[in-house]
Amino acid sequence: MYALLLAIIYLAFVSLGLPDSLVGSGWPVMHEDLGVPTSFAGIVSVVISMGTIVSSLSSDRLTRRFGVGLVTAVSVAMTALALLGFSTASQFWMLLAWAVPYGLGAGAVDAALNNYVALYYNARHMNWLHSFWGVGASISPFIMSFALSSGSGWAAAYSGIGWLQVVLAAFLFVTLPMWRKVATTHTAAAGEAPEAKAVSLGGALRIPGVPCVLLAFFSYCAMEMTAMLWGATYFVNDRGFDPTLAARFGAFYILGLTAGRFLAGFVADHLGDRTLIRLGFSLAVLGALVLALPLGSVSFAGLVLAGVGSAPVYPAIIHSTPANFGREHSQAIVGIQMAAAYTGSTVMPPLFGVLSSVTGLWIFPFFLMALGALGLVMSERLRRR
Incomplete structure (x- = not known):
């Protein structure tokens, strides 16, 4: 049962990645059909x-009220509907x-699944699971490309992945007892008493080390999304590379991330998680x-x-959370x-765009270095605490 549930979670992570690249890959056609600017x-x-x-x-x-399994199933159903x-x-x-329902569903299932794996599975699975997210994110542009080249249109790509999510959601609903049994068995074996009281946002922020880990996570995701969004543009505008070659170079970051x-x-x-964070x-x-x-x-x-x-x-920060702050938190x-x-990946890439319009794109690698250094400093401060 433990291994079967893990396989289900792997499928869920692939499904998490599938929709993430659809908007970007289909937007050159979508914005024309919808009659809106590219921006x-x-x-x-x-x-x-x-x-x-x-x-x-x-x-x-x-998750405390409904359980991880039900939250995951309902969230996947919401993304499928969206x-x-x-x-x-x-x-x-x-x-x-x-x-709106897509964002609500994606955020809930992401947080619930990541914490569940951090609590009940080894660090290697956390890394492999996020690698499978990369597989899903890499597949969806090909699905969109096939839909466009075959004449089906971008709507067919969304519909196809939507129905895949419907099937996964149905499977998750069927396996709900399995989620509860694995969690209960693990808790009983470890001699732990489940915490019934939820932690407020203010209460969590007062826990020593939480501000440090939030800044580390913010800077990491800002660095990742900035590299993904601006890498190809940097090679074209600052290094003078051909756009086709630059696009391939930009893909190397995602491939490096997944591999x-x-x-x-x-x-x-x-x-161990701490060494991986420092080395990363x-x-x-x-x-x-x-x-x-x-x-x-x-x-x-x-x-x-x-x-x-x-x-x-990313996987190591998530997996180390129960050890750093307690399973109950x-x-x-x-x-x-x-x-x-999500805040870092939403705010910082546009901020870099504004900054580079003033300074020039030569600042791109230095922007990445600054974010990486901030993440390293914050993670080391967390380690000392």
């Missing part, structure tokens, strides 16, 4: 992010309306430094190194960490 993609992203932040902050109370709704959108406001998490899974239990931030900063050097096309290796280095940071703090992550 309106940012509005959709902000609405989704606001929903994820709200549901992440509510995840502690929801994706099917996207496929029927004929006007931009309809897209925004469906973005790095897969490889980190083999050493995670041996090295350090390699990410080193990769950004290589990116800044005048090495011609070889400088893309810096983006690969930054991706591989960044890979274990972990769901509340994981939820707040998710909110900090």
